[in-house]
Amino acid sequence: MTSETLWYVNRATGAVCLVLFTVVVLLGIAVRLRTRLPGLPRFGMVTLHRSLSLFTTAFLALHITAAVVDGYVTISPLDALVPFLSDYQPLWLGLGTVALDLLLAVLVTSLLRDRLGRRTWRAVHWLAYASWPVALVHGIGIGTDAGTDWMTWLTVACVATVITGIALRTAQTVRACRQTPAALLHTEGAHR
Numbered sequence: 001m002t003s004e005t006l007w008y009v010n011r012a013t014g015a016v017c018l019v020l021f022t023v024v025v026l027l028g029i030a031v032r033l034r035t036r037l038p039g040l041p042r043f044g045m046v047t048l049h050r051s052l053s054l055f056t057t058a059f060l061a062l063h064i065t066a067a068v069v070d071g072y073v074t075i076s077p078l079d080a081l082v083p084f085l086s087d088y089q090p091l092w093l094g095l096g097t098v099a100l101d102l103l104l105a106v107l108v109t110s111l112l113r114d115r116l117g118r119r120t121w122r123a124v125h126w127l128a129y130a131s132w133p134v135a136l137v138h139g140i141g142i143g144t145d146a147g148t149d150w151m152t153w154l155t156v157a158c159v160a161t162v163i164t165g166i167a168l169r170t171a172q173t174v175r176a177c178r179q180t181p182a183a184l185l186h187t188e189g190a191h192r
Contacts, residue, residue: 006070013063014139015154020056022158025132027052029165033172050110057107064100092141099135102127132162 001009027049036042064080075093079086083101084094109116109124136155145151 001069003070003072006066007072010063010066010070011143011145013059013066014143015145015151017056017060017063018136018139018154018158020052020059021132021135022162024049024053024056025128025162026165028128029169032169053107053110057103060100060103089142092138095134095141096138099131099138102131102134106131129166 073088083097086093106128113121
């Protein structure tokens, strides 16, 4: 494979990863909100979120492999795993590495979820929320397409949808916190 081909693979997989991880974040929010897609039961949403997460992580591995194998710039496997070591764009590449490390923590704890317990898994799973904006900034800083119209609009669309999802999730949490035990008892009594 030529260096030019690897460069195109790296660019394309970076953009696709942005879209896929955006969908994964939205599905995670939808699972927590107990949202259902038409024709899909609730457990189907969880399965879809998990499956797409694994698929997207594999796609991310392709993105990283293309960057490491491409000889145009020197990015070692260690640079891909340890933040801010690279001689090439250490800040922007380091942010991508931080996002990867956070996702690896989420992936490993998700695979070990039954052994770790729900509380530990949930605490680590919150790192997924941190990894998405870090990865986004990585792409804006290092991506060769970052200044193009199509990538700008794609980025804006992804950011807008994630902000909307987080706003809906936050609104649900605020509503739940406002319900006092007395209000819950009153509501239950009205339904009897």
